[in-house]
Amino acid sequence: MRLHRGDTGEVIRTRDQDDYMELYGYPFWQVLREAYVPVMMEVVKKYGVNLRLICRVKDIDQKATAVILDTGERIEADLIVGADGIRTIVRRSAVPGGDVPMDTYWNAYICRIPKEPILQDPELAFIMNEHALWMSANMDQVLNLITYCKRWKVVEPPELATWSNEKGKCVLIGDAAHAMIPAAAQGAGMGIEDGPAIAECLDRARNLSDIPRLLKAFETIRKPRTTRVKHQARANAEIFMVADPEAQRKRDHEWKSDPSNRTGYNLDKDKAEELKQGSLAKQNWLLGYDVYEVVSVIPPLRNKFCLANAVRRTKNWTEYWEFRVHEKGWHGNARAGSSYMNVLAMLVHMKRFMACVMREVLRY
Numbered sequence: 001m002r003l004h005r006g007d008t009g010e011v012i013r014t015r016d017q018d019d020y021m022e023l024y025g026y027p028f029w030q031v032l033r034e035a036y037v038p039v040m041m042e043v044v045k046k047y048g049v050n051l052r053l054i055c056r057v058k059d060i061d062q063k064a065t066a067v068i069l070d071t072g073e074r075i076e077a078d079l080i081v082g083a084d085g086i087r088t089i090v091r092r093s094a095v096p097g098g099d100v101p102m103d104t105y106w107n108a109y110i111c112r113i114p115k116e117p118i119l120q121d122p123e124l125a126f127i128m129n130e131h132a133l134w135m136s137a138n139m140d141q142v143l144n145l146i147t148y149c150k151r152w153k154v155v156e157p158p159e160l161a162t163w164s165n166e167k168g169k170c171v172l173i174g175d176a177a178h179a180m181i182p183a184a185a186q187g188a189g190m191g192i193e194d195g196p197a198i199a200e201c202l203d204r205a206r207n208l209s210d211i212p213r214l215l216k217a218f219e220t221i222r223k224p225r226t227t228r229v230k231h232q233a234r235a236n237a238e239i240f241m242v243a244d245p246e247a248q249r250k251r252d253h254e255w256k257s258d259p260s261n262r263t264g265y266n267l268d269k270d271k272a273e274e275l276k277q278g279s280l281a282k283q284n285w286l287l288g289y290d291v292y293e294v295v296s297v298i299p300p301l302r303n304k305f306c307l308a309n310a311v312r313r314t315k316n317w318t319e320y321w322e323f324r325v326h327e328k329g330w331h332g333n334a335r336a337g338s339s340y341m342n343v344l345a346m347l348v349h350m351k352r353f354m355a356c357v358m359r360e361v362l363r364y
């Protein structure tokens with residue numbers, strides 16, 4: 001991946017897939033949405049998820065934990081996960097502070113450029129063969145070839161105090177929770193990380209009443225991370241789009257002398273030690289993050305002490321005892337003899353009951 005100056009085309013930074021492999025053990029992938037969605041669809045099918053497409057959610061009924069579709073249909077659930085992007089209805093209708101206006105940060109322009117004129121221009125043809133980014137707006141040669149352009153307002157919602165509603169029955173993930181400006185190229189990445197994080201948290205639920213505290217655990221893990229990435233994106237935007245020529249020169253010089261830079265200024269392929277001093281290695285917090293490892297710090301949940309559980313366990317045992325009495329014909333013995341069997345049964349019963357209570361206390 002190369003970074004070019006927009007005005008001169010000069011390459012000022014090159015990142016090599018081998019370096020990602022060397023430092024993180026994985027390549028740096030960029031995936032098109034249309035390639036990624038079919039992969040997710042395969043998984044959805046494999047696990048037999050009931051997926052309903054073309055259903056627009058009009059509102060959320062928090063009291064009943066239900067979504068209301070624009071057809072009027074209500075769908076009740078144990079938990080609503082709002083993964084509905086920057087224009088999220090779940091955030092607006094269910095999460096405290098979710099309906100405040102969003103800041104406009106800057107504009108993105110989505111353009112279409114036919115490939116033939118690029119391929120025919122000797123100075124531009126290389127674009128088609130590499131993944132490149134230009135940093136400044138002065139790219140006249142390319143801009144002159146645009147046939148379609150749409151302005152895309154880039155907004156950043158204010159940080160939410162919490163991602164779930166008061167009942168702990170609605171939660172936000174992805175852009176709905178933490179949309180950020182795209183200058184770190186990590187917005188979708190953060191949403192993708194949210195997926196296994198929330199799944200791993202909910203996997204620890206032993207009953208429905210566990211869900212709210214597991215959502216809190218999810219948020220406690222994910223919020224500091226997404227907030228840090230959000231700040232990184234803002235910092236990147238400042239650096240990429242700095243207007244002052246002197247500041248641009250300083251930035252270019254820093255990048256050129258960065259040991260992670262493969263542009264040919266300072267590093268040959270074998271200098272692995274030098275690589276470890278460069279800016280790529282300092283991104284370990286971002287690129288070396290293992291979501292499963294982080295979530296694994298949440299211990300398995302333990303039941304709170306509950307007398308009802310002790311009673312239920314004793315009841316199970318009582319039923320078993322009664323069955324044994326019946327099976328053994330001890331009724332007859334008791335009738336023939338004395339109250340000996342009854343007293344014994346009561347004592348054993350009491351002992352088992354106290355054992356159940358103690359077990360519950362210890363589990364707490």
Ligand SMILES: Cc1cc2nc3c(=O)[nH]c(=O)nc-3n(C[C@H](O)[C@H](O)[C@H](O)COP(=O)(O)OP(=O)(O)OC[C@H]3O[C@@H](n4cnc5c(N)ncnc54)[C@H](O)[C@@H]3O)c2cc1C
Pocket residue numbers: 055056057058083084085086087088089108152154173174175176182184185186187188189190191
């Ligand atoms: C210009 C630009 C460049 C970017 N580049 C990168 C990049 O390089 N790398 C990266 O990681 N991220 C990038 N991002 C960010 C990335 O696009 C988002 O972070 C990501 O798409 C968020 O995914 P999501 O699933 O949370 O939301 P979305 O992708 O917005 O999906 C939300 C889904 O919910 C559906 N939905 C919404 N409302 C309703 C409703 N009422 N009823 C039913 N369905 C509904 C929508 O139809 C949509 O399918 C970029 C963003 C922009 C704007």
